[in-house]
Amino acid sequence: GAVVSQHPSWVICKSGTSVKIECRSLDFQATTMFWYRQFPKQSLMLMATSNEGSKATYEQGVEKDKFLINHASLTLSTLTVTSAHPEDSSFYICSARVNGYNEKLFFGSGTQLSVL
Amino acid sequence: GENVEQHPSTLSVQEGDSAVIKCTYSDSASNYFPWYKQELGKRPQLIIDIRSNVGEKKDQRIAVTLNKTAKHFSLHITETQPEDSAVYFCAASRAGGGNKLTFGTGTQLKVEL
Numbered sequence: 001g002a003v004v005s006q007h008p009s010w011v012i013c014k015s016g017t018s019v020k021i022e023c024r025s026l027d028f029q030a031t032t033m034f035w036y037r038q039f040p041k042q043s044l045m046l047m048a049t050s051n052e053g054s055k056a057t058y059e060q061g062v063e064k065d066k067f068l069i070n071h072a073s074l075t076l077s078t079l080t081v082t083s084a085h086p087e088d089s090s091f092y093i094c095s096a097r098v099n100g101y102n103e104k105l106f107f108g109s110g111t112q113l114s115v116l
Numbered sequence: 117g118e119n120v121e122q123h124p125s126t127l128s129v130q131e132g133d134s135a136v137i138k139c140t141y142s143d144s145a146s147n148y149f150p151w152y153k154q155e156l157g158k159r160p161q162l163i164i165d166i167r168s169n170v171g172e173k174k175d176q177r178i179a180v181t182l183n184k185t186a187k188h189f190s191l192h193i194t195e196t197q198p199e200d201s202a203v204y205f206c207a208a209s210r211a212g213g214g215n216k217l218t219f220g221t222g223t224q225l226k227v228e229l
Contacts, residue, residue: 034216043205043219044160093159097215103148103167105217107159 002028004096006108013084014116021079021111023094029074030096034105035067038091050077084115118143120208122220129196130228137223139206140188146208149182149189150217154203163204164191196227 036044056069068080093110147168152160
């Protein structure tokens with residue numbers, strides 16, 4: 001199956017700093033990638049849809065200026081959590097859709113963010 | 117938007133027994149229904165999916181059924197094994213909605229020896 005790589009797998013940062021998370025499709029091109037957030041023992045909540053070469057589409061309630069998304073190539077999307085606060089601590093996970101196969105999503109390994 | 121409900125939230129079965137997890141969805145236009153298995157701290161893994169043009173799909177010990185009229189779909193695991201223990205999520209999407217997946221709330225399955 002398609003492989004999605006996500007880095008870093010975990011990060012600890014001080015409150016007020018920014019953290020960048022990378023999501024790469026290793027063996028396929030992905031025009032569209034999705035970013036999810038998952039709190040402990042809860043479901044995956046879609047934050048935004050990342051589109052190559054255009055602006056991301058954010059879900060209701062997600063601050064676009066706080067969660068910056070850049071999808072500059074067909075294999076890379078980045079999520080930057082700006083001015084992180086403890087309430088941003090969560091498991092962030094990306095997924096990618098293989099171009100030409102509109103339905104199946106493949107997930108990255110996730111990033112556990114802890115903001116002190 | 118789409119709303120997916122999932123039951124039960126926790127499920128304990130004896131090894132060898134069957135497990136059934138049920139989901140309902142609200143958007144009648146949804147046409148793709150995948151099931152994911154997620155182990156603690158790991159990525160969700162697609163285990164089976166079904167499209168709205170079929171009513172049932174089976175892959176070894178795993179099967180999924182879909183009732184479009186009632187807008188519900190179910191995951192069936194037979195001959196459960198300890199390694200089946202994980203959190204299972206159902207999801208739904210529709211082609212016209214950007215293929216965004218809406219996930220259910222998850223079911224913690226525990227297979228006891």
